[in-house]
Amino acid sequence: MLDKVSSVFYNLKSADSNEEMQNIAKEVSPLLSEHSSNIMLNEDLFKRIETVYNKRNESGLDDQQIRVIEKYYRDFIRNGAALEGKDRDKLRQLNKDLSMLSLEFGDNVLAETNENFVLLIDNKEDLAGLPESVIEGAAEKAKNMDEEGKWAFGLSRASMTPFLTYAENRDLREKLYRGYFMRGDNGGEYDNKEIIKKMVAKRAKKAELLGYETHADYIIEKNMADSPDTVDDFLIKLWDAALPVAKTEVYDMQKIIDNEGKDFKLAPWDWWYYAEKVRKQKYDLDESQLKPYLKLENVRDGMFWVANQLYGINFEKLDNIPLYHEDVEVYEVTEADGSLIGLFYLDYYTRDSKRGGAWCTSFRGASYDEEGKRIHPLATVVTNFPPPTEETPSLLSWDQTTTLFHEFGHALHGLFTDGKYDRTAGVVPRDYVELPSQIM
Ligand SMILES: [Zn+2]
Numbered sequence: 001m002l003d004k005v006s007s008v009f010y011n012l013k014s015a016d017s018n019e020e021m022q023n024i025a026k027e028v029s030p031l032l033s034e035h036s037s038n039i040m041l042n043e044d045l046f047k048r049i050e051t052v053y054n055k056r057n058e059s060g061l062d063d064q065q066i067r068v069i070e071k072y073y074r075d076f077i078r079n080g081a082a083l084e085g086k087d088r089d090k091l092r093q094l095n096k097d098l099s100m101l102s103l104e105f106g107d108n109v110l111a112e113t114n115e116n117f118v119l120l121i122d123n124k125e126d127l128a129g130l131p132e133s134v135i136e137g138a139a140e141k142a143k144n145m146d147e148e149g150k151w152a153f154g155l156s157r158a159s160m161t162p163f164l165t166y167a168e169n170r171d172l173r174e175k176l177y178r179g180y181f182m183r184g185d186n187g188g189e190y191d192n193k194e195i196i197k198k199m200v201a202k203r204a205k206k207a208e209l210l211g212y213e214t215h216a217d218y219i220i221e222k223n224m225a226d227s228p229d230t231v232d233d234f235l236i237k238l239w240d241a242a243l244p245v246a247k248t249e250v251y252d253m254q255k256i257i258d259n260e261g262k263d264f265k266l267a268p269w270d271w272w273y274y275a276e277k278v279r280k281q282k283y284d285l286d287e288s289q290l291k292p293y294l295k296l297e298n299v300r301d302g303m304f305w306v307a308n309q310l311y312g313i314n315f316e317k318l319d320n321i322p323l324y325h326e327d328v329e330v331y332e333v334t335e336a337d338g339s340l341i342g343l344f345y346l347d348y349y350t351r352d353s354k355r356g357g358a359w360c361t362s363f364r365g366a367s368y369d370e371e372g373k374r375i376h377p378l379a380t381v382v383t384n385f386p387p388p389t390e391e392t393p394s395l396l397s398w399d400q401t402t403t404l405f406h407e408f409g410h411a412l413h414g415l416f417t418d419g420k421y422d423r424t425a426g427v428v429p430r431d432y433v434e435l436p437s438q439i440m
Contacts, residue, residue, distance in 0.1 A: 040079035112183035129168040177269035312336035345380035360410035409440030
């Protein structure tokens, strides 16, 4: 019951939050952390798990069952079950503190993204360079803020990226860019610097307590990469390959700036704007001319078509399921023979109650009940796409299109998951989880 309610609550807190939910989260997060510690640090329970674990290979368990007991055993160890005396209390307190800090961190970022910054334009000349659909979206955003006749730009990607890509006014580009990158770093009530310091210190303490060299060692242990050194190797390889390419791009962009007779060095808030100019000049590709072909509904239907061609599955929109917001759609996903796989929710548009980015999660994972009956998964994808305006449907950029396919890959992973136990069904290492999304 608790898992069921928590996953619904925390999913909604990401997708459609409000002050009341934030306050509830602050109240229940330490309780949940305490509850989890009570289970993980229960000595009698751990003794039983250890007994099953030690005899796992000689007690007739099948492969899935062996995997499940290995996972549980490791969970308990990683959460301090092998600790003694005062160390157990220390860990309990660290976990509680960390859960509160990460909550505050997220709430601050949300406030700094959606409430504390807006670029309000009342001079039409400052809109020079922007495509018509972007201007309409900004007018609508201003209207919703009771600033009719003006144009508003915020720090959601849907609002910010087009402005940084097309707006000719360099000072305003800088203002918006700084607004985004200074989130949580403006001093005052929503500043995250102290929170980060505390989190780093507490994570280091927790790692030390559990016998790891660093927090990174603690985290990576569960993953396929296995050690922080492997991760560093990957990053260096990527860096070596990417740096010369980035330098060529900077050279191309600076050339355009110089040819325009302007006297400045390429700054971060120029990157989108001049990258777009390079694209036009070098490849004759105009992103805004691509957009009309990428109407949200068409991209969605294309995505379902691809899944049908690849996997034979079908999607049918349902109108008889209660939804948490009017922007949300839900689809029934079925096999070629008509049997039910699960439900798939889509929550498209950017709004103030939603955190930034795009993600896939589930209201319920796939598993089986005690009688062996399949529990159908409820997968959901949340994105921050531009809402339609009165004149224009929601048009996606190429980036947003691949983002939707990417998140859809995660959703298919959740929908196709077929395991007996929810500890292992669909639960994979963090650095494996991107495989299905990359395939899509
Ligand atoms: Zn992903």
